[in-house]
Amino acid sequence: MNRFDYIRAETLGAAVGAEGAFLAGGTNLLDLMKIGVATPERLVDISHLPLDRIEESGGGLRIGAMVRNSDIARDAQVLARYPALAEALLSGASAQLRNAATTGGNVMQATRCSYFQDPLSPCNRREPGSGCGALGGVTRNHAVLGWTEGCIAVHPSDMCVALAAYDAVVEITGPGGLREVAMEEFHPLPDAEGAGTPPLMPGEIITHIRLPDPGPLARHARYVKLRERTSFAFAIVSAAAALAIEDGTITEARLALGGVAARPWRCRKAEAALKGLPATPENLARAAELATEGARPSGDNAAKIPLAQRIALRALDRAAAGTPDRLPALPASVFAGDDNG
Ligand SMILES: Cc1cc2nc3c(=O)[nH]c(=O)nc-3n(C[C@H](O)[C@H](O)[C@H](O)COP(=O)(O)OP(=O)(O)OC[C@H]3O[C@@H](n4cnc5c(N)ncnc54)[C@H](O)[C@@H]3O)c2cc1C
Numbered sequence: 285m286n287r288f289d290y291i292r293a294e295t296l297g298a299a300v301g302a303e304g305a306f307l308a309g310g311t312n313l314l315d316l317m318k319i320g321v322a323t324p325e326r327l328v329d330i331s332h333l334p335l336d337r338i339e340e341s342g343g344g345l346r347i348g349a350m351v352r353n354s355d356i357a358r359d360a361q362v363l364a365r366y367p368a369l370a371e372a373l374l375s376g377a378s379a380q381l382r383n384a385a386t387t388g389g390n391v392m393q394a395t396r397c398s399y400f401q402d403p404l405s406p407c408n409r410r411e412p413g414s415g416c417g418a419l420g421g422v423t424r425n426h427a428v429l430g431w432t433e434g435c436i437a438v439h440p441s442d443m444c445v446a447l448a449a450y451d452a453v454v455e456i457t458g459p460g461g462l463r464e465v466a467m468e469e470f471h472p473l474p475d476a477e478g479a480g481t482p483p484l485m486p487g488e489i490i491t492h493i494r495l496p497d498p499g500p501l502a503r504h505a506r507y508v509k510l511r512e513r514t515s516f517a518f519a520i521v522s523a524a525a526a527l528a529i530e531d532g533t534i535t536e537a538r539l540a541l542g543g544v545a546a547r548p549w550r551c552r553k554a555e556a557a558l559k560g561l562p563a564t565p566e567n568l569a570r571a572a573e574l575a576t577e578g579a580r581p582s583g584d585n586a587a588k589i590p591l592a593q594r595i596a597l598r599a600l601d602r603a604a605a606g607t608p609d610r611l612p613a614l615p616a617s618v619f620a621g622d623d624n625g
């Protein structure tokens with residue numbers, strides 16, 4: 285690990301504009317520093333900032349950037365109104381990691397592309413202009429939507445997929461003031477040369493995530509994650525689904541896929557196709573097929589496309605059945621059975 289300076293920011297004012305890498309829970313940043321992928325000259329510890337609360341906001345919730353992943357997942361308001369978010373969080377990492385991982389850190393976590401994590405491989409995301417080691421390599425875990433020859437990596441977060449489905453907004457403070465970005469658009473899609481424009485300018489910090497009132501979406505929402513084992517595994521593909529159903533008719537639908545693109549992928553065509561229809565198996569299946577419209581393999585990952593359709597269908601099907609009052613013991617695992625919905 286390189287030598288680095290360390291400072292602790294006690295106020296937001298001290299953190300904004302500070303030069304260096306923000307250190308929140310450290311579960312991603314320190315790993316990258318240990319393997320020589322991240323080499324900041326200074327760490328700005330933001331773990332003491334007063335951004336550790338979940339508050340009511342305009343009918344929805346406002347989650348501070350320092351709220352731990354496990355605290356969101358067991359918050360009564362989140363469980364009652366945004367259950368797919370709780371399921372997404374509980375399906376990620378391990379209990380110990382969720383206790384340390386923060387909201388801001390989860391949003392900003394780096395891709396798990398193994399070529400990115402290998403300093404000896406070329407990688408446009410790590411070193412712009414160096415090329416993409418993954419192209420033509422082992423691409424089982426790479427993108428099938430929105431990718432370019434510049435980068436075929438996926439964003440690994442589960443939480444962000446649910447946040448995108450709930451229309452969450454990222455609140456950012458920087459030397460230039462405040463700005464807000466929809467979660468769905470926060471992570472850039474790659475351009476021809478690489479990973480695209482970074483989501484934050486130097487010195488900018490995520491302060492909160494804002495969730496609008498879910499209204500009738502609240503009790504018909506689920507997150508489903510396909511992974512190689514039920515702990516410590518990132519999504520091969522995942523889906524967050526939320527439906528508003530009135531008198532048997534879907535009046536609003538939300539569907540986002542994870543593990544398929546450099547950002548959580550909102551499936552607008554699938555959502556539009558469901559509106560005004562009953563939640564029959566045929567209608568849900570047609571929407572799930574539309575979810576991957578435009579998908580193409582980036583190497584040897586063609587299987588992700590039908591897998592994503594099946595996971596989307598399972599999430600829609602479970603959402604249509606209604607969110608169980610108590611989430612399954614191994615939430616969102618397709619291997620855990622579906623006793624609760
Ligand atoms: C073994 C393992 C398994 C995992 N499995 C999963 C999984 O299945 N699903 C999943 O979603 N995640 C998974 N994770 C990732 C984990 O969720 C992230 O490491 C964690 O959320 C990062 O949060 P942190 O607070 O520790 O961030 P840090 O490591 O402190 O920071 C991560 C990055 O975010 C930046 N940052 C942090 N806070 C802010 C802020 N407020 N504003 C701007 N930038 C900020 C940092 O500078 C750094 O670049 C796993 C991690 C490990 C180690």
Ligand code: SF4
Pocket residue numbers: 395397398399400406407408409410415416417418419434435436437478
């Ligand atoms: S896919 Fe993206 S992150 Fe992975 S090696 Fe290529 S440029 Fe780097």
